[in-house]
Amino acid sequence: MDSLIKTIKSGYLWRFPGGVHPPQKKSLSQTGQIKRPELASKYYVSLKQHIGQQAEACVQVGDKVKKGQMLSRADTAMQLPVHAPTSGIVTDIREHILAHPSGLGEQTIIIEADGSDEWCQREGLDNYQQLPPAQILDKIKSLGVAGLGGAGFPTHIKNSRPEAIELLIINGAECEPYITADDALMREHAADIVAGINILNHLLEAKLVVIAIEDNKPEAIKAMELASADEKDIIVRVVPTKYPTGGEKQLIQVLTGKEVPSGGIPADIGIVMQNVATAYSTYRAVIHGEPLIERVVTLTGESISQAGNYWVRIGTPVAHILTQAGYNQPAEGRLIMGGPMMGFSIHSPLTPVSKITNCLLAPAMNELPDPADEQACIRCGYCADACPASLLPQQLYWHSKAREYEKAQHFDLFDCIECGACAYVCPSEIPLVQYYRVAKANIRQQAAENEKAEKAKERFNQRQLRLEEEKQARIEKQRLAAEKRKQTMQEDASAKDKIAQALARAQAQKASRSTDQAKEQAPAQSTIASDSKNNSPKSAAQAAIARAKAKKAAAQKADNEAMQSAADTDQSDIEKTAKEKAQAAIARAKAKKAAAQKADNEAMQSAADTKQSDTGKTAKEKAQAAIARAKAKKAAAQKVDNGEHANVVEPIEQSDPKTPEPTVDKPASGETNQMSQQDDKSQRIKAAIAKAKAKRKQLGGD
């Protein structure tokens, strides 16, 4: 750095690529003193005038304020207070149009001037050299000093960087055409500016201060050289006139040959840059205790008859000063805040002058003609030749227009400083900068949305994680509880066993006590029991029960005829009613079942019974009985042969009685074997019943 400082001191200048030479037009406003317009009747002081956050208003509607009184309170580092531009009454605090390209509103304190323009208490720091830097910085901050060159960056932040600063550059290049505000200030207040520079450098302790001025301001150069002649660490460096030499990055390149890293700030390479007007305001603030309530504004353009530089209070509506400067509005006139290259057009005459308003340009009709319609890009490459950042504006344009933002960023869209040199030279009048602004805004918005989505996703994932954890915890808790329960259960297992034993005993007792009564109440159960032991002594009792049942069934079911037909008919079904058929089928099935396994013993028994009661029976009746028996036997035989036969029965009973035979459905066949076993039991029972019925009929016939 030391060798660099030596080179700088030797007067060597570097150059930056590109740049343009638009018509200067500075002569319109360059001559004459800085004028003081009359006070306006109303001032509109926006709470936000600079990069950073908006400060809270500390006055209320109806408050009487004095000139220079603090109107808003800055609590955080990036906030700056605003001050009353004149004495008067706060009439309103509401949203008012902002001096911003968006034309949007922002909270604004509206002050009605009382005309006395009475200062509040001011307190300077004459002996600032003896004071700690923090106190000076606090003074600078509380008096609202911001960078007056461009973005209005809070001065106290720039000057309180922890990095070692080697070089302080005071920017008096003022490269934009038309504007002469800094020029005028340097001509008239060179000594004050140098005093301000000394304060700034007292804070920064840079090894060298370079005041850079473009060679189109000879008077200002002379004045500054004169004022800084005694300061050995301050040199005035004249730089060639070329737009945008006054851009922070470009001026650094011209003076030092260094480049500010992309995305970085000059302090990263040991440099701080301040505007001459900022130095002046710092001087007014620190030495005189005056807040930043006014600045030099160039009023220029061919529609302004008294073009020149004016001390304009912050918050003055532009209409007021335009009138003061003799503005003749042309039809479809434009009003540009700033210069013709980077300034923005404002639409409302009530737009207030802000801390960063250095120029109001009111061109005549043909002075700055509106661009014609955009034509096809002919890839002439003039834009690339003009770009001071060595970008390829044409490629940026293609990709911005096609919304291929990734590609646009690949071509370093965000290193564009929006100086407008490319659009200035474009022969096809393509509003290139406008395309870049839109692309940048869209990318930023997209990035913000992506961030939001990312956060939402993270939140969701965390929630999922939390839910999962909670679930696991619950399961664990349940498991522990279950274990505990088990443990306690094992502990009094003996007691439980006793209960179980007691229950078992009781059941056994009950079982042993079981008699005919019990069996009558639960015939099926006992039948099953009897099935398992066919030859047990209980079979007699079973038979009795079966007979009883058969009696009942017979009572319900029809006469002999029905029984008969049920027993033997297969073909006469058609003539019968559905119910009868069903009954017949049931009976038949029952008969068949009866044969199943109960079998011969029973049959023999009943046969014996029949024989005993033969006496007195008619031949016919006997014959019928015999037939029935035979049928039953035959059925039993069939049944034994064909296990499936039984299966046919169930569907017939339940569904279609007209088609008894073929309805063995396949899916059921899997269950068939199980079913048939169960059925066997019930069939046997039923067979017994049927047999009994037959017997009884014979007896009844007697």
Place this chain on the structure above:
Amino acid sequence: MNFKIASSPHTHVRRKTPAVMLFVAIACLPGIAVQTWYFGIGTLVQICLAILAAVAAEAACLKMRQRSVLPRLKDNSALLTGLLLGISVPPLAQWWVVVIGAIFAIVIAKQIYGGLGQNLFNPAMVGYVVLLVSFPLSMTLWVPPLSLVEYPVTVQDTLMLIFTGYSETGFSLAQLRVDLDGYTMATPLDTVKTALTNQQTYQEILNQKVFSEGTGIAWFEVNLAYLLGGLFLLQQKIINWRIPVAFLLTLTLFSFILHSASPDGSASTILHLFSGATMFAAFFILTDPVSASTTAKGRLIYGALVAVLVFLIRNFGGYPEGIAFAVLLANMAVPLIDYYSQPKTYGK
């Protein structure tokens, strides 16, 4: 008191695309004048035909593409394409040759790609190459300077030749190229190419009438005139210096090396620089903004690439002149060149 809204910058350079095109056309005038002086008004007729055909084709295409016709015709780009093609065509070629070329240049090489600014290839050169491969005879029948031909070609002859194929007195173009001694005379580059393939030395060739008696001088002066026009464009900052300088330097370097290595077997550097279409191409063809590279480094690469290709075609290829092919080949490489010659952004 309400104001109009506009986007910055609010000031613009006054020179628009139509003016840029017109400047290029104007810068061609010295070359055209010298060409006419030596080769007759056939050149002017060809230029007029080409411009008419190009503008008509452009208008028809714009109409078919449902674009506003007049504002786009006013950008002068079709006029310039026609002009450049007209200059490139032999002065006494028949009328339909240049018309076909101009229509092809505008319709196929420009409008089908999407119109002004969208074409990958230089339209005039596409038109030229189409003619060269389709009508090789017509496209190589460059007449010797009028002062040298046995039968002087009058204005009427010129028109008759262009529109009917025969002069007023019934001579065909081939007959008219015969010189006073009965030799057919071609362009210097053509002559050198043919003679070198016939094992003649370069020194022997220079003694031929083509060089000793004027054709060489005529072409030299034509090139000089285009160089003058090119310098005017540079001075006006219409074109960037990088492409012409890279092109001419590279061509000089290569031809110098070859000529030094084999003085008898190759043409001199001066011949390479000041015959054929060298200067015309350097300042008027290669600098076509649409189809050329646009980055600083890319322009140098592009100019050098065309020069290398021209050198190779002239010395080792089948054509005596290779600029049109070289330009089209380099056009193809432009997107690649542009992509890889991205300059270092400030602060990166």
